[in-house]
Amino acid sequence: MEVEIMYKIGIFDSGVGGLTVLKEIQKIVPLSHIIYYGDNGNAPYGDKTEAEIKELCLKIGEFLYENEVDVIVIACNTATAASIKTMKNKFPIPVIGVIEPGIRAALEVTQNKNIGVILTPASARMEAYKNVFDVIAPKTHTLTEKGCKLICPMIENGWEDRYGNYLTDEIIKLYIEQISPEIDTLILGCTHYPIVEENIAKYFKKNIVNPANETANELLKNLSLIKPKDLNNTHPKVEYIVSGDSKRFIDSAEKFLGEKIDNIYELDLHKKYKELFHDAV
Incomplete structure (x- = not known):
């Protein structure tokens, strides 16, 4: 069945942890195009300084905003603490923390x-x-x-x-x-x-x-104030992007989500990203 109207949601975390938030969001807002960025190449955030974490978050936020998401969900507590005030001031779209x-x-x-x-x-x-x-x-x-x-x-x-x-x-x-x-x-x-x-x-x-569940509810409140995108002939989907080892991410993500992941990209924020097919990693 084709979906005529949906929201475009950007979610990011230092790795697989944000999938717990993504899973709840999919339950509440199933008609969505989601870009999930797992910054596993820079994980763990918990060992970094506040300034280092903020810099990483702003780069990811810029990438998601350039990809025209309606809202950004910081699906990471450490990233929320370090960057949510700055990101709310920088981007003219809702930014939600956990x-x-x-x-x-x-x-x-x-x-x-x-x-x-x-x-x-x-x-x-x-x-x-x-x-x-x-x-x-x-x-x-x-x-x-x-x-x-x-x-x-x-x-x-x-x-x-x-x-x-x-x-x-x-x-x-x-x-x-x-x-x-x-x-x-x-x-x-x-x-x-x-x-x-x-x-x-x-x-x-x-x-x-x-x-995670309360964060998804907070997202729903924000989306109610946004005009959804009119994306004809588009199906709800999740694009997974990681900054590090895609195979390790896939192994953990598939186990937690209980589904196959075959649309994953590796992205260095200073270079173009390339698609990696599941059977090739």
């Missing part, structure tokens, strides 16, 4: 008003969640951040496939055990973390918040 939606979801489910968030070291250094929390949360609530250096690289490099659940569980257990027992709600403050949410739930038995 931090505020996650906090609002946690405020709705916490019962004892003690909220925790696990996130990358860079996000923790920037107090990514605390800065937003202090603005929008009631003064009666508290939020504690815990930087986790190993979880994101583990997922991005496929360690959980290579070494099995034992190593994954041990790494996650290491961090969860450092979280105060008073915390009743835990925000997954990196979009990679929902990929191992089942492992996290083994050690944190209370409320777990995945900001």
